[in-house]
Amino acid sequence: MKYISLLSQLKRRSEKPELKKSEINAQQLNQLSRRCVHCGFCNATCPTYQVLGNELDGPRGRIYQIKQVLDGQQATDETLLHLDRCLTCRNCETTCPSGVDYSALLEEGRRRVEKQVKRPLFDRLMRRGLLWLLPDRKRFALAYAFLRQLRMAVPKPYRNKITPVYSARSTPQASHTRNVILLQGCVQNTLDARIYADTAFVLDEMGVQAVVATGETCCGAVEQHLTAEQAALKRMKQNIDAWWPLLENGAEAIISNASACGLMVQEYPGYLADDAKYADKARRIAEKCVDIATFLSQQTLPDIPPPTLKVAVHEPCTLQHGQKQQGRVEALIESLGFSRVIVKESHLCCGSAGTYSVLQSELSRQLQQRKQAQLQAAIPDVIVTSNIGCLMQLAEDNPTPVMHWVTLLAQQLDQG
Ligand code: SF4
Ligand code: SF4
Structure with a gap:
């Protein structure tokens, strides 16, 4: 594994051009797929290949299937199944020595396959339900409050996914010269209200004010991943309109504390590349958008009382493989003085992957149990992560906080 990782780093094409995801034509797709030299290194780090052991459920096999569709072969239910089973964790991109832009291929491949293969009715209804529910903050909060009340009536596989109500501190009221836009996300505040408040608190302790952008909406990732591209584009533009005046007014960064949302915003330029009104703004927005871990690692961290806890870190795929910030949270946890335990297979996905845990629940569960076992192996006092989906996935039936x-x-700062 170390050999593969080293080879990937040596051979990675750092000059990979920004891809216009808005209009990938057949020729570009063919060029992308031809980058694959079929070496199969990526299968060694692909979670679905690890679990299922089927070539068609690994990146090389999926690229082959996408290529067949591009070459005019009719997609089948099987093609759709193997593409649906992909977590879009991008571990394969980290591993690939040829710099294959797998996620761009998959996104376009899914779009084309969905045009040829009709999903079963239940699947279509589930997807529509998720699209209706997740990106709308108020709707989701109401529905989730209802779910919490009716917990015992929820079917068993989903019951233990329901989080308790976490009480959050009040958000700081002090104003500072330094300020940043802090993303609110769509479902995060309902699922764990501590995260936003604690991030604002930590920033405040460092003399940085967290500002909320009026009119901000979901980043668009849910819709983009469920191939509702037009709805996703609308949200991207709405967000740019909401953030732009604050950036013009001196906000120094756009901070995300959910790595999946941060990655989506960083990819806005690809989706808006041909939009005359938004292309330049999308590029500037993407440059300004950083994960809270990336932002804090460039600052002087606040003094905290010496920690005593043993911590296991799970870095989400969207942070390590998407944003290419591998090791960022681990390094921060260590520099803060916590004792970090070594976690095997830290590159592997926990099986959450946005709506994957709902749409591919059995595979998701297998990956969840594998990840939980690796995280708990060294008996940590606490497990930490940096994306709400992963947090919920790891917390399910887990005796470790x-x-x-x-x-x-923030809790350590409270002890000072
Ligand atoms: S995607 Fe990359 S690692 Fe995987 S088979 Fe193709 S070239 Fe090899
Ligand atoms: S994105 Fe993840 S699950 Fe999908 S092919 Fe790549 S490594 Fe496998």
Whole structure:
């Protein structure tokens, strides 16, 4: 594994051009797929290949299937199944020595396959339900409050996914010269209200004010991943309109404390590349958008009382493989003085992957149990991560407390 990782780093094409995801034509797709030299290194780090052992459920096999569709072969239910089973964790991109832009291929492949293969009715209804529910903050909060009340009536596989109500501190009221836009996300505040408040608190302790952008909406990732591209584009533009005046007014960064949302915003330029009104703004927005871990690692961290806890870190795929910030949270946890335990297979996905845990529940569960076992192997006092989906996935039926690492930092600051 170390050999593969080293080879990937040596051969990675750092000059990979920004891809216009808005209009990938057949020729570009063919060029992308031809980058694959079929070496199969990626299968060694692909979670679905690890679990299922089927070539068609690994990146090389999926690229082959997408290529067949591009070459005019009719997609089948099987093609759709193997593409649906992909977590979009991008571990394969980290591993690939040829710099294959797998996620761009998959996104376009899914779009084309969905045009040829009709999903079963239940699947279509589930997807529509998720699209209706998740990106709308108020709707989701209401529905989730209802779910919490009716917990025992929820079917068993989903019951233990329901989080308790976490009480959050009040958000700081002090104003500072330094300020940043702090993303609110769509479902995060309902699922764990501590994360936003704790991030604002930590920033405040460092003399940085967290500002909320009026009119901000979901980043668009849910819709983009469920191939509702037009709805996703609308949200991207709405967000740019909401953030732009604050950036013009001196906000120094756009901070995300959910790595999946942060990655989506960083990819806005690809989706809006041909939009005359938004292309330049999308590029500037993406440059300004950083994960809270990336932002804090460039600052002087606040003094905290010496920690005594043993911590296991799970870095989400969207942070390590998407944002290419591998090791960022681990390094921060260590520099804060916590004792970090070594976790095997830290590159592997926990099986959450946005709506994957609902749409591919059995595979998701297998990956969840594998990840939980690796995280608990060294008997940590606490498990930390940096994306709400992963947090929920790891917390399910887990005797060890699981929280966002910023919450852990905030709790340590409280002891000072
Ligand atoms: S995607 Fe990359 S690692 Fe995987 S088979 Fe193709 S070239 Fe090899
Ligand atoms: S994105 Fe993840 S699950 Fe999908 S092919 Fe790549 S490594 Fe496998």
